[in-house]
Amino acid sequence: MNAQKVTIADVAKRAGVSKGLVSFALNDRPGVSPETRSRILAVAGDLGWKPSLRARSLSTRRSFALGLVVARNPEVLGSDPFFPSFIAGVESILSNRGQALVLSVVPSEEAEFRSYRQLVDDGRVDGVFLTDLRHDDPRIPLLTELGVPAVTLGRPDGPSPFPAVSIDDTPGIAESVAYLAQLGHRRIAHIAGSSTMLHGSRRREAFDAALRAAGLPAGQTIETDFSVAAGSDATRRLLGQEDAPTAIVYANDPMAIAGLGVAHELGIRVPDELSITGFDDIDFSRYVYPPLTTVSATPVVWGRAAATTLLALIETGTAADVDLPAARLIIRGSAAAPAHTRKSAT
Amino acid sequence: MNAQKVTIADVAKRAGVSKGLVSFALNDRPGVSPETRSRILAVAGDLGWKPSLRARSLSTRRSFALGLVVARNPEVLGSDPFFPSFIAGVESILSNRGQALVLSVVPSEEAEFRSYRQLVDDGRVDGVFLTDLRHDDPRIPLLTELGVPAVTLGRPDGPSPFPAVSIDDTPGIAESVAYLAQLGHRRIAHIAGSSTMLHGSRRREAFDAALRAAGLPAGQTIETDFSVAAGSDATRRLLGQEDAPTAIVYANDPMAIAGLGVAHELGIRVPDELSITGFDDIDFSRYVYPPLTTVSATPVVWGRAAATTLLALIETGTAADVDLPAARLIIRGSAAAPAHTRKSAT
DNA sequence: TAGGTTAGCTAAACCGGTTCAGACGACTCA
DNA sequence: TGAGTCGTCTGAACCGGTTTAGCTAACCTA
Known part of the structure; x- marks a missing residue:
């Protein structure tokens, strides 16, 4: 009709x-x-x-959409639970506001630049999210040059004209280390994420600081790219050593789960002979055995806050930084007193 | 300047x-x-x-973007490795063609309807992907009514005006069952996905058929919603029975990994006392212990094919169905001969 | 009662492309 | 030589909104 x-x-x-x-x-x-x-x-x-959204777009020079660029290897992407949840959080805000999310998944940093540029040049989006912050992140000057409103997930280490929506992950790592130390561990290692990523190096620094705070000697750290495969390799290296650590703090859950697999394979019982903590509290971590003691991240909440802030920035021209509640340690079954302590206790 | x-x-x-x-x-x-x-x-x-894309959009009534609506509980979404990989595949095609992907993540079926309608009414997209096909999928008449080009992931069970891009998952399940039967298993159970989902019920039918083909009695099946939590519960139920199965065929890897956790917890050794197979070959499955024997799905390839087909449909008005290579069994370490066979063999 | 406001409204320009009818000259052909 | 055809190009309408300049009538003030 x-x-x-x-x-x-x-x-x-x-x-x-x-x-x-x-x-x-x-x-x-x-x-x-x-x-x-x-x-x-x-x-x-x-x-x-x-x-008509299209007519309105043309005359107002607005697109009523937000952009998210994810630079990630396709294989690794699947085991990274952050983005789906983050996006779900973002969407929960956007859908009520008549806004849409334009997603771009790219394999390399170079493609990431092109993607941001394209999104903005084409006028596809009115603002973008900046995730996986890196040191002296070159995307900040890029986005500044492009003149597009943006929100950073976390506080950059350099100057940034954009509001930051942050979750402090330091307390989570600190609690993990403190918990392990209190259980009696003295040789605690860290399987860290990429040090080019801000959250990778920050967790590592938090780890070092927490060891000092506990009066323990510096721990061994292996840097990875956050991938399951790298987590597996790093664990194997660590456990193959003379003075293998009695506890490992992983920078994320996927690597911790891989570590669990390596321990099983080597016949090392967790948590009796090796304690493990993760970071993220992904869905899986509750269902592996033993269930993972980890730090709860809240990507859905983060997505909601980031979307709200970005929309405010676009509409009013300014938006304040937001600090979300820090991630906290969730104690489950993958950490316990180390073997020698056990023995002496019995 | x-x-x-x-x-x-x-x-x-x-x-x-x-x-x-x-x-x-x-x-x-x-x-x-x-x-x-x-x-x-x-x-x-x-x-x-x-x-200007906006001006061009207005006069050509095209938006140069494709839409994907994902109806999934935010918590479950994180452990579902399908979408990130599928999206990566889609993007690999779109980025070279000046097209963008508009993503919508919604919590319910009702919201899903609204979302499709909105995307089309607003003229945000020129075509959409239809994933997670259900029986007599009501979204097919909806999209037909909306008059939007679409591509279905898999072949619907009812009439559909849209091209289907499919991967036959029957052979994968059949191979899994045949492999287990050949190892000597006779009590094989299936932890199935939701029967409202086409791929859930199809895998289940494949399972039943394969048992018959192997000359085995009908196996026990528990239906789930594909979630890790449900996989865990179902496994616990199965293993708590009198005549517990010696092998379990899972409808996806996340549930299989949860099953592995339950077995460990109950002190049931895998694969010696219990064999397990999964479906998807997610990143994790190689790194759990024992590494998961599973069926390789190829969501990236699927995404590429679906995007190519949808673009062709939009541009030319027609597109043929595409049948991708069937998913095949990947033998790793989570299945072996059942315990009693072992004994008699020794 | 003239002059100035103001609220309510219209007409037209504008955003930046696409598309279509038709003008124009060159070229072909009878 | 005149009509028809073709290739090339122009001008204007169009997509469907937003925005601005300016008109009108009513009301206020001196």
Whole structure:
């Protein structure tokens, strides 16, 4: 029946007013008498008029969409639980606000640059999320140059014109180390994420600091790319040594789960002979055996906060930094007193 | 310097031709002399002109974007490795074609409907992917009504006007069962996915058929929602029985990994006392212990094929069904001959 | 009662492309 | 030589909104 879409001109004609006035009425602008306004809105409702997003985009130079660029190896991406949850959080805000999310998944840093540029040049998005912050992140000057509103996930180490939405992951690592130390561990190692990533190096620093705070000697650290495969390799190296650590603090859950696998394979019992802690509290961590003692991250909450902040920035021109509650340690079954302590205790 | 963006009018003036001709030249339309065409393109290059996507969208009624709606509980979403990889595959095609992906993550089926409708009504996308096919999928009539080009992931059980891009997962399940039967298992159970999902019930049917083919009695099946938690519960139920199965075929890897955890917890050794097979070959499955014998799915390939097909459909108006290579069994360490067979063999 | 505000509204320009009818000259052919 | 055809190009309409300049009538003030 409604073969052709109804436009603003149809509404205007039917309501006996000009196009402009319909636009004013729709956007709650002053200069329309209450009676006329309600008549226009009634007609619009009758006719089932929905303003064309495309036309509106053209004249307002807005796209009513936000952009997220994910630079990640496709294989690794699947085991990274952060993005799906983060996106779910973002969407929960956007869907009520008539906004859409444009997602770009790219394999390399170079492609990431191109992708941001394209998204902005094409006017696909009104703002972007900046995730996986790196040291002196080159994307910050890029986005500044592009003149696009953005929100960083976490606080960059250099100057940044963008609001930051952060979760402090230091306390989580600190609690993990303190917990292990208190259980009696003295040789605690860290399987860290990439040091080019801010959260990778920050967790590592938190680890070092926590060891000092516990009065323990510096621990061994192996840097990885956060991948399951790297977590497995690093664990194997660690456990193959003379003075193998009695506890390992992993920078994320996927690597910790890989570590669990390596320990099983080597016949090292967890937690009796080796204690393990993770970071993220992914869905799996509760269901592996033993269930993973880990730090709860809240990517859904993070997504919601980041989306809210970015929309505020776009609409008002400014937005304040947001600090989300720090991630906390969740004690489950993968850590216990080390073997020698056990023995002496029995 | 280039404060204001350069438009088609600037190019036209500078090249000494009309706007229309510039448009023709840009779009490789006939009616432009070779010399003029190259002059126009040269000027466009000089000026750094990029046609405005928004203006083009308005006049062509195209958005140069594809839509993906994911209906999934946020918590479950993180452990589902399908979507990130699928999306990576889709993007690998889109990025070269100047197309974007609009992603919508919703919590419920109802919201899913609204989301499709909104995406299409707003003209955000030129076509959509239809994933997680259900029986008599109500989204097919919806999309038909909306008149939007679509591609289904897998072949629907009812009539569908849309091309299907499918991977047959029957052989994978059949091979799993045959492999277990050949190892000597006779009590094989299946932890199935949701029967409302086409791939859930199809894998289940494949399981039943394979048992018959192997001359084995019907096996026990527990239906789940594909989640890690449900996989864990179902395994616990199965192993708590009198005549517990000696082998379990899981409908996906996350549940299989959860099953591994339950077995460990109950002190049941895998694969000596219990054999396990999964489905998907997610990143984790290689790194748990024992490494998971599973069926390799190829979501990245699926994403590429689906994107290619959808773009072809949008551009030409038709596209043929695509059948991707069937998923095959990957033998690793989580299945072996059952305990009693072992004994008698020794 | 003239002059100045103001609220309410219209007409037209504008965003930046695409598309179509038709003008124009060159070329072909009868 | 005149009509028809073709290739090349122009001008204007169009997509469907937003925005601005300016008109009109009513009301206020001196």
